[in-house]
Amino acid sequence: MKSVRQLKSISSISCICFFTNTYVFAQKSLPDTSLLDEIVVTATRTERKLSNVAIPTTVISSRLIQLSGSLRLNEILQEQSGLLLTSGSGSSAVGGGIFGNGIQMQGLSPDHTMILLDGEPLIGRQGGVMDLSRFAIGNIRKIEIVKGPSSSLYGSEAMGGVVNIITEPLQGKQLQATLRTGSFYNNDVALSGNYTGQKAAIYFYSNRNSSNGYDLNKTTPEKTVDPFYSYTNQLKFSYNFSPATKLIISSRYYYSNQDSYYAINSPVLNVGGSGTVKDYNINPVLYHRFSHIVKSQLRLYASGYSFVQQLDSIANGKKYYADNFNQYFFRAENQTDIDCSKNNTFTFGGGYTVQNVNTSRYREPKQQHMFHAFAQDEWVYRKNLTIIAGLRYDYNSDFATRLSPKLSTNVKLNNKIQLNASYGAGFKAPDFRQLYLNFLNNAGDGYSIFGSSEFSVNNLLEQKMLGLVADILPAAYQIKSLMPEISSGFNLGAKINANDKLNIDLNFFRNDIANLINYLPVAVNSNGTSIFSYVNVNSAFTQGAEINTTYQLFKNIKLSGGYQFLQTGDKDILEQIKNNKIYGRDMVNGAARLMTTKDYSGLLNRSKHMANFRVFYDDATSGWSASIRFIYRSRWGVLDKDGNGFANMDAEYAPSNLQINTTVAKKFNNHFTAQFGINNLANQTNAQFMPNTPGLNWFISMNYSLKK
Amino acid sequence: MKFSIKQQFVLAATLFLTAAMVGCKKDNPAVTPATIATKSFLVSGSPVGAFNLYGFETGAPVLNTDSVSNKWDFAMRFEKIIVNSNSSGPGNAGVQVLSTPFDAVTTAPEVGYRYDTTSTNLAVKGTDWYTYNPTTRSFSPIAGKTFVFRTAANKYAKMEILTADPTDDNGAMVTPPTRPTKIKYTIRYAYQASGTRVF
Numbered sequence: 001m002k003s004v005r006q007l008k009s010i011s012s013i014s015c016i017c018f019f020t021n022t023y024v025f026a027q028k029s030l031p032d033t034s035l036l037d038e039i040v041v042t043a044t045r046t047e048r049k050l051s052n053v054a055i056p057t058t059v060i061s062s063r064l065i066q067l068s069g070s071l072r073l074n075e076i077l078q079e080q081s082g083l084l085l086t087s088g089s090g091s092s093a094v095g096g097g098i099f100g101n102g103i104q105m106q107g108l109s110p111d112h113t114m115i116l117l118d119g120e121p122l123i124g125r126q127g128g129v130m131d132l133s134r135f136a137i138g139n140i141r142k143i144e145i146v147k148g149p150s151s152s153l154y155g156s157e158a159m160g161g162v163v164n165i166i167t168e169p170l171q172g173k174q175l176q177a178t179l180r181t182g183s184f185y186n187n188d189v190a191l192s193g194n195y196t197g198q199k200a201a202i203y204f205y206s207n208r209n210s211s212n213g214y215d216l217n218k219t220t221p222e223k224t225v226d227p228f229y230s231y232t233n234q235l236k237f238s239y240n241f242s243p244a245t246k247l248i249i250s251s252r253y254y255y256s257n258q259d260s261y262y263a264i265n266s267p268v269l270n271v272g273g274s275g276t277v278k279d280y281n282i283n284p285v286l287y288h289r290f291s292h293i294v295k296s297q298l299r300l301y302a303s304g305y306s307f308v309q310q311l312d313s314i315a316n317g318k319k320y321y322a323d324n325f326n327q328y329f330f331r332a333e334n335q336t337d338i339d340c341s342k343n344n345t346f347t348f349g350g351g352y353t354v355q356n357v358n359t360s361r362y363r364e365p366k367q368q369h370m371f372h373a374f375a376q377d378e379w380v381y382r383k384n385l386t387i388i389a390g391l392r393y394d395y396n397s398d399f400a401t402r403l404s405p406k407l408s409t410n411v412k413l414n415n416k417i418q419l420n421a422s423y424g425a426g427f428k429a430p431d432f433r434q435l436y437l438n439f440l441n442n443a444g445d446g447y448s449i450f451g452s453s454e455f456s457v458n459n460l461l462e463q464k465m466l467g468l469v470a471d472i473l474p475a476a477y478q479i480k481s482l483m484p485e486i487s488s489g490f491n492l493g494a495k496i497n498a499n500d501k502l503n504i505d506l507n508f509f510r511n512d513i514a515n516l517i518n519y520l521p522v523a524v525n526s527n528g529t530s531i532f533s534y535v536n537v538n539s540a541f542t543q544g545a546e547i548n549t550t551y552q553l554f555k556n557i558k559l560s561g562g563y564q565f566l567q568t569g570d571k572d573i574l575e576q577i578k579n580n581k582i583y584g585r586d587m588v589n590g591a592a593r594l595m596t597t598k599d600y601s602g603l604l605n606r607s608k609h610m611a612n613f614r615v616f617y618d619d620a621t622s623g624w625s626a627s628i629r630f631i632y633r634s635r636w637g638v639l640d641k642d643g644n645g646f647a648n649m650d651a652e653y654a655p656s657n658l659q660i661n662t663t664v665a666k667k668f669n670n671h672f673t674a675q676f677g678i679n680n681l682a683n684q685t686n687a688q689f690m691p692n693t694p695g696l697n698w699f700i701s702m703n704y705s706l707k708k
Numbered sequence: 709m710k711f712s713i714k715q716q717f718v719l720a721a722t723l724f725l726t727a728a729m730v731g732c733k734k735d736n737p738a739v740t741p742a743t744i745a746t747k748s749f750l751v752s753g754s755p756v757g758a759f760n761l762y763g764f765e766t767g768a769p770v771l772n773t774d775s776v777s778n779k780w781d782f783a784m785r786f787e788k789i790i791v792n793s794n795s796s797g798p799g800n801a802g803v804q805v806l807s808t809p810f811d812a813v814t815t816a817p818e819v820g821y822r823y824d825t826t827s828t829n830l831a832v833k834g835t836d837w838y839t840y841n842p843t844t845r846s847f848s849p850i851a852g853k854t855f856v857f858r859t860a861a862n863k864y865a866k867m868e869i870l871t872a873d874p875t876d877d878n879g880a881m882v883t884p885p886t887r888p889t890k891i892k893y894t895i896r897y898a899y900q901a902s903g904t905r906v907f
Contacts, residue, residue: 470829471829530834530840584852590896592810592811592852594852644850
């Protein structure tokens with residue numbers, strides 16, 4: 001079996017797109033039979049075969065996305081094993097807010113997952129959560145998901161793992177148009193095309209998506225999801241200066257507008273208005289191969305995100321609430337790969353990043369400067385044993401430097417079984433909000449939150465003397481410079497290629513997290529309202545096991561099933577439980593009783609069991625394809641009614657949920673495909689705890705594709 | 709006068725029984741059981757304005773017109789609790805929050821009752837009995853905490869707060885972003901009308 005490295009060195013001298021021609025599987029019919037030969041890049045920032053990577057990696061192909069009828073990133077990710085789409089946020093053990101759809105990986109919350117677009121970080125998080133419905137995926141080549149701490153390569157936020165969206169390669173000549181409509185007037189129109197010439201290639205993608213929203217609870221005057229529309233435009237250009245030098249410039253612009261309506265104090269105060277999100281990025285990358293041993297890339301990345309919301313009183317048009325948030329991100333980075341020998345690759349690189357945030361919630365615009373440098377060595381011994389060691393150094397103008405190591409190994413026992421183990425560190429820098437928030441919620445409770453850099457005990461003492469502050473709580477004295485949240489994760493797994501039909505993937509994981517940032521009340525105003533600030537306060541752990549199997553039933557039918565078992569916990573709460581300090585209410589008679597470790601259900605918003613079962617039918621000859629996917633999650637804690645920090649009564653849980661999604665499609669005369677689908681066949685909804693899941697809905701789409 | 713043996717015996721028995729009865733009375737004072745009840749009441753959901761008064765003797769809300777009296781023992785507004793004594797009222801109420809479950813508090817402590825010093829320095833601090841989540845605007849009474857009161861009329865009562873739900877004016881639950889106008893508290897209390905400290 002030719003090693004990947006050899007394949008690369010031959011082809012790189014010869015051909016045009018030296019980073020895409022090793023892309024093995026044909027984007028035609030059968031999904032993923034040769035998945036193990038798939039080349040992935042996220043696990044090590046170098047191209048490696050999926051069968052060789054030592055870190056748990058999942059690949060979602062564009063064919064799978066087509067068969068599932070998924071339009072946006074959240075739709076396809078929620079069907080993957082071990083990933084949970086959650087509208088909760090925050091790393092605290094007790095609840096959080098609702099800030100859009102984020103991804104939970106190995107039990108770590110959405111602010112600990114990094115989302116990349118072609119290797120560059122996507123920005124624009126509200127309350128730490130990146131709303132994944134912003135990203136249209138009709139045009140992407142594949143999604144690579146790497147689980148476990150990956151800060152040794154990607155820096156801050158890569159604590160639970162990394163999701164990398166890889167867009168279309170520039171090859172061939174193609175034009176595609178897609179029209180789709182469905183429930184809630186959810187209309188989607190997309191046009192894309194690429195043209196590849198001798199040296200240059202160009203690709204564009206344009207999409208408009210709109211919906212009337214839906215209402216899961218007809219008793220409230222508000223809709224569960226308000227009407228919205230959005231535009232996505234992408235343009236990619238590449239130019240081969242020579243067989244060894246290539247320039248690719250990618251750009252993306254996204255605009256969305258959503259109505260909002262809230263019955264704050266119906267009918268006395270109803271407010272309405274809209275929220276607008278804009279985000280763009282520009283990413284020029286220059287690739288150059290210096291020799292058959294050394295290649296390098298220089299990446300520039302500029303990205304902007306803005307969110308503006310205005311709410312006015314419906315009765316008299318008076319301004320009720322206005323919010324704006326602007327973030328800019330610029331990075332310059334270099335990565336160089338050296339094939340020291342046939343068995344050894346050394347990768348190193350570094351870069352500079354600057355970030356600006358300007359929002360009405362901070363006192364003044366804020367800026368952060370960061371430097372990073374990373375190095376990784378991959379050593380292959382006798383083709384059976386691979387060891388990868390990596391280290392990354394992150395310097396930030398606002399807090400202490402961070403060193404993130406990682407060690408992973410892959411052992412091929414025979415040509416059917418391989419074992420892998422990895423240990424790595426992850427971290428998440430305190431974000432702008434936790435450092436600089438200066439927010440007074442005037443409406444109603446009047447509580448205020450200050451970022452740790454905006455807060456000072458001396459200031460509070462002054463205010464107390466003036467009679468403005470009534471009480472300073474002990475937590476106020478704990479506020480000091482915020483440290484990054486840190487984690488260390490251990491993954492142990494096996495990949496079994498039983499025969500050419502059956503594949504089994506097994507992984508055990510354990511993550512220990514410390515310095516979790518949470519808001520705590522620090523003082524009480526003289527009018528009784530509370531002042532909060534952020535402190536590094538919690539320690540937590542997540543552990544579990546994940547198993548995935550795929551089975552090629554017949555030539556055209558593929559079955560896949562996955563299951564994840566997850567246990568999480570806040571270490572301080574567990575300690576207090578063991579010391580008999582925590583009570584909970586008894587479910588039967590409401591009396592308070594001592595909690596035991598058996599009663600402790602772990603962090604809120606985590607499901608102990610998650611399972612999926614999917615069947616895909618794909619026949620290139622007849623042109624028919626179909627799919628049915630079952631996705632189950634067991635009940636998860638959502639409330640803490642008895643003040644102990646976790647869910648222990650039935651009323652504190654959201655009930656378990658089963659989503660059943662189906663599609664059927666037919667390709668006519670090689671150009672035209674029609675697809676029909678029904679999602680949430682079992683119509684399982686929960687207005688309060690799953691607002692982003694609509695009831696049973698259908699769609700029909702037509703796709704016209706012209707290829708040369 | 710000399711008593712016969714029979715008379716001596718009867719006299720002794722009578723004396724003995726009288727002594728025993730007197731003695732028994734001393735060993736076994738009459739124990740009036742405390743009244744135990746679970747009640748719900750609505751409290752203003754605004755951080756400013758009038759408090760809602762409550763008295764253990766009647767086990768019911770007390771009208772504001774009776775604020776200058778011993779009819780009420782404690783009052784609530786949103787999540788603030790005041791007691792009828794010192795700066796808050798004419799009575800002699802006092803309160804302490806124990807980290808012992810309701811059923812385990814069998815006797816009220818003798819000392820340690822706090823009262824409100826000023827309108828901002830209260831006997832009961834929020835952190836004593838609930839955890840607050842500003843994002844969901846919900847606060848959860850901590851299980852296992854018991855309030856022990858010396859009432860305005862010098863009787864004793866213990867109370868635990870079971871739930872604190874945000875509601876509208878009619879007591880129907882509301883969820884964010886709708887703002888609550890009232891908070892519905894459900895409490896379980898035991899009131900010892902005899903004036904002893906035994907529950």
